[in-house]
Amino acid sequence: MPRHLDAVHTDGRLPVWFSLTIRQLGYQLRLLTRTTRSLLARVLLPVLILLMRGTDTSSRSAQFALVGGLAVLGLISSAFVTHANSLVIGRENGVLRRWRMTPLPPSCYFAGKIIATVVVADASAVLTVVVASLTGAPVSVGGAVWMLIPMTGGALAWASLGTAASALIPTATAAYPILTITYLPVALVSGALGQVSQPGWLAAAANYLPARPVIRAATHALAHPFSWPVLTVGQLGVLTAWTVLGMTVALLRFRWEPSRPAPSRHRTARWRTRTA
Amino acid sequence: MTASVGTVGALAVHDMREPAVQLEGVRKCYGETTALDGVTADIARGSIVAVLGPNGAGKTTLVEMLEGFIAPTTGTVRVLGEDPQCPSRRWRAQVGMVAQATALDPELTVRELLSALASPFPDPLCVDDALELVDLTGAAHTRVQLLSGGQQRRADLAAAIIGRPSLLFLDEPTTGFDPVARRQTWTLIADLAKGGTTVVLTTHYLDEASQLAERVLVLAGGRIIADATPAELRARTGGSTVRFRLPASVDVRDLPVELRRHLDRDGASVVASGDSATPLLAAIVAWARTQQCDLSTLEVGAPTLEDAYLTLTRSQGSPPHRTEPAHA
Numbered sequence: 001m002p003r004h005l006d007a008v009h010t011d012g013r014l015p016v017w018f019s020l021t022i023r024q025l026g027y028q029l030r031l032l033t034r035t036t037r038s039l040l041a042r043v044l045l046p047v048l049i050l051l052m053r054g055t056d057t058s059s060r061s062a063q064f065a066l067v068g069g070l071a072v073l074g075l076i077s078s079a080f081v082t083h084a085n086s087l088v089i090g091r092e093n094g095v096l097r098r099w100r101m102t103p104l105p106p107s108c109y110f111a112g113k114i115i116a117t118v119v120v121a122d123a124s125a126v127l128t129v130v131v132a133s134l135t136g137a138p139v140s141v142g143g144a145v146w147m148l149i150p151m152t153g154g155a156l157a158w159a160s161l162g163t164a165a166s167a168l169i170p171t172a173t174a175a176y177p178i179l180t181i182t183y184l185p186v187a188l189v190s191g192a193l194g195q196v197s198q199p200g201w202l203a204a205a206a207n208y209l210p211a212r213p214v215i216r217a218a219t220h221a222l223a224h225p226f227s228w229p230v231l232t233v234g235q236l237g238v239l240t241a242w243t244v245l246g247m248t249v250a251l252l253r254f255r256w257e258p259s260r261p262a263p264s265r266h267r268t269a270r271w272r273t274r275t276a
Numbered sequence: 277m278t279a280s281v282g283t284v285g286a287l288a289v290h291d292m293r294e295p296a297v298q299l300e301g302v303r304k305c306y307g308e309t310t311a312l313d314g315v316t317a318d319i320a321r322g323s324i325v326a327v328l329g330p331n332g333a334g335k336t337t338l339v340e341m342l343e344g345f346i347a348p349t350t351g352t353v354r355v356l357g358e359d360p361q362c363p364s365r366r367w368r369a370q371v372g373m374v375a376q377a378t379a380l381d382p383e384l385t386v387r388e389l390l391s392a393l394a395s396p397f398p399d400p401l402c403v404d405d406a407l408e409l410v411d412l413t414g415a416a417h418t419r420v421q422l423l424s425g426g427q428q429r430r431a432d433l434a435a436a437i438i439g440r441p442s443l444l445f446l447d448e449p450t451t452g453f454d455p456v457a458r459r460q461t462w463t464l465i466a467d468l469a470k471g472g473t474t475v476v477l478t479t480h481y482l483d484e485a486s487q488l489a490e491r492v493l494v495l496a497g498g499r500i501i502a503d504a505t506p507a508e509l510r511a512r513t514g515g516s517t518v519r520f521r522l523p524a525s526v527d528v529r530d531l532p533v534e535l536r537r538h539l540d541r542d543g544a545s546v547v548a549s550g551d552s553a554t555p556l557l558a559a560i561v562a563w564a565r566t567q568q569c570d571l572s573t574l575e576v577g578a579p580t581l582e583d584a585y586l587t588l589t590r591s592q593g594s595p596p597h598r599t600e601p602a603h604a
Contacts, residue, residue: 013398014365014366014369014396014397014398015395015396015398020395020396023392023395024392024395027384027388027392030384030388031381031383031384034383034384034419035383090381093377093379094375094377094378094379095379095380095381097345097375097379098373098375098379098380098393098435099393101343101368101371101372101373102368102369102393102396102397102439103365103366103368103369103396103397103398103439104395104396105365108396256345257340257345
């Protein structure tokens with residue numbers, strides 16, 4: 001018998017949280033970049049809209065708002081839709097269960113996965129700004145860099161909400177429609193495709209949804225690179241509240257196991273009848 | 277009932293004499309449905325135990341309870357000295373599992389996956405060794421989605437043993453394997469047990485259970501209806517088994533009653549076990565003479581585990597169930 005098949009009983013020190021999180025981050029980044037179709041969809045969506053619409057709007061501020069809005073649309077697509085979808089699929093095909101059976105702390109798994117999601121979401125936002133610049137928008141490198149601060153905050157909030165949403169979605173087939181109908185109206189009323197006319201109450205409500213504060217902060221960062229504050233207290237408060245809400249729901253409701261139908265009453269009743 | 281006898285770092289070390297699994301009066305209800313009904317059993321460390329039973333018997337519920345994914349409604353479950361509902365990281369470092377379906381990210385290569393899955397364990401197998409053990413060295417740099425079904429299952433098995441587990445849950449581990457790969461996997465499982473790993477095997481391949489398991493737990497209707505070695509189970513069935521596959525030309529209605537009552541569920545074979553094969557053999561030979569029927573498919577021998585299992589589950593009135601064919 002090979003010596004290496006001896007079972008480990010109790011010896012050996014478990015790896016520490018930080019190194020596990022770094023490894024998990026690498027794993028999740030690799031996974032995200034390998035899922036080519038999904039990657040293209042989330043990166044190309046804002047770019048395609050930008051190319052179709054163009055940035056030749058009436059004013060510089062409108063141009064910044066459009067670029068900021070589209071960058072946030074890409075961010076939501078990555079941090080919310082793709083993130084939540086991958087969790088639901090992973091749960092359904094048993095990958096989450098496989099990880100849960102290892103000594104990897106759940107916090108490492110989620111930290112790695114969410115940080116990877118934020119990195120890809122930020123990269124998607126930067127790409128949108130680069131394409132906007134190539135099509136004539138007056139954006140600068142400084143603006144793109146400065147925009148990453150609200151983008152990172154927004155990505156964290158949306159990834160947190162995506163984690164919570166994945167806990168509430170029953171199956172992989174239900175995931176995409178539920179996620180789309182959740183984020184798209186929020187993105188639209190928040191101005192992700194530019195300003196839209198809307199009732200006063202809706203405009204006021206949108207200030208408290210997790211998209212508009214990011215769009216406004218990103219627009220401000222693009223227009224005024226390196227100016228403080230990049231996020232107002234109110235914007236930061238809204239994003240923090242959504243992040244905390246998402247994490248709370250995830251902590252209370254997240255499942256590693258797919259939902260399983262209860263054993264058939266009919267079958268059990270029949271078995272009991274036969275054995276009576 | 278805690279068996280902690282010391283610590284390594286900040287983590288508990290458990291008494292190695294304690295059974296790997298202890299179940300006491302375990303009951304699991306889903307509303308009015310009872311999936312497990314008073315299950316009591318111990319599984320010794322380093323043993324291979326097969327959990328058999330018809331579909332809906334409670335096997336999956338039992339195994340998922342041992343893995344910590346389902347809580348019992350009543351009763352006590354201890355696995356490696358801990359309650360699997362509140363396991364420590366050290367506990368997770370000692371447990372491996374192969375689920376019924378392959379559970380690996382399809383976009384990554386086998387080597388990337390195994391490296392990632394090995395990282396949380398304190399003393400994992402070398403990835404190259406794990407690949408060699410499941411005969412996937414040549415496919416190390418292939419993405420999981422491009423592997424054949426059998427290769428994916430082998431990658432799953434490698435993922436299960438990468439942490440060198442003390443307790444391994446195998447749910448239909450060789451489904452989709454070719455005969456050579458099955459034999460290799462059996463050898464691997466036996467070697468793991470020799471190295472001290474406890475194996476809880478759920479399978480519909482009764483030849484697999486017969487080959488590997490030192491002990492068989494048969495579940496039906498949420499209860500353990502048999503807990504014995506494969507040899508004991510076969511012995512309970514009777515002295516010998518007569519098996520005769522009917523030629524295609526034979527209409528079962530033409531069979532005499534004493535043969536017809538031993539027809540299997542397909543109605544394709546006569547299968548009977550008992551203390552003496554002579555009366556049945558005499559009946560078959562007499563009938564074959566009158567029908568001028570070929571008896572080349574007639575077999576007489578000791579009952580197999582499958583014969584014992586079918587006899588047992590039939591006598592318990594379990595739900596209709598057909599076992600998988602006993603070959604890959």
